[in-house]
Amino acid sequence: MALARRHLSIVPTTTEEARPSRWFCGHCGAVTDEAPAPVARVCGECDLGLLMEASADLVPRPREPYLIVDASLAVQALSAEAARFLAISEQEAIERPVTDLLIPADAEAASAHHFAQTIMHVAAGDDELRRLVVRPADVFGVRMPLRVGVCGPPRGALLVIE
Numbered sequence: 001m002a003l004a005r006r007h008l009s010i011v012p013t014t015t016e017e018a019r020p021s022r023w024f025c026g027h028c029g030a031v032t033d034e035a036p037a038p039v040a041r042v043c044g045e046c047d048l049g050l051l052m053e054a055s056a057d058l059v060p061r062p063r064e065p066y067l068i069v070d071a072s073l074a075v076q077a078l079s080a081e082a083a084r085f086l087a088i089s090e091q092e093a094i095e096r097p098v099t100d101l102l103i104p105a106d107a108e109a110a111s112a113h114h115f116a117q118t119i120m121h122v123a124a125g126d127d128e129l130r131r132l133v134v135r136p137a138d139v140f141g142v143r144m145p146l147r148v149g150v151c152g153p154p155r156g157a158l159l160v161i162e
């Protein structure tokens with residue numbers, strides 16, 4: 001349908017090659033193809049979260065844990081699944097550096113730098129889907145694919161654990 005092919009409008013694009021976008025609830029992850037009116041951004045499913053726009057290939061699928069992080073790497077939102085998965089309450093997670101919760105799966109310093117740089121670039125509006133491999137900061141020997149891309153408004157990086 002035409003709405004599903006709308007261009008991602010939160011990022012100024014210089015080309016017509018922008019990927020299609022969808023809207024999802026920052027709280028419960030409910031997904032819609034209809035752009036909400038500015039006064040209607042509260043999610044109709046849970047009445048708690050704000051609807052955020054992200055590219056259709058980035059938007060969390062049911063039960064995929066996700067976090068929203070700003071350009072200073074501070075956690076701005078996380079899904080109930082992410083809170084369970086990382087064994088942290090939303091209250092404890094908000095405004096914490098995401099690197100307290102997730103770190104690159106391999107321990108090299110270069111990876112930690114790349115992880116932080118990728119999230120900062122994305123949160124600053126770099127409209128490209130990135131893929132990383134991470135683990136919870138306090139769990140060793142686990143490798144989880146992570147997709148990262150821009151979402152908003154307000155603009156931030158959406159991190160989806162696969």
Ligand SMILES: [Zn+2]
Binds near residue numbers: 026043044048049
């Ligand atoms: Zn919701």
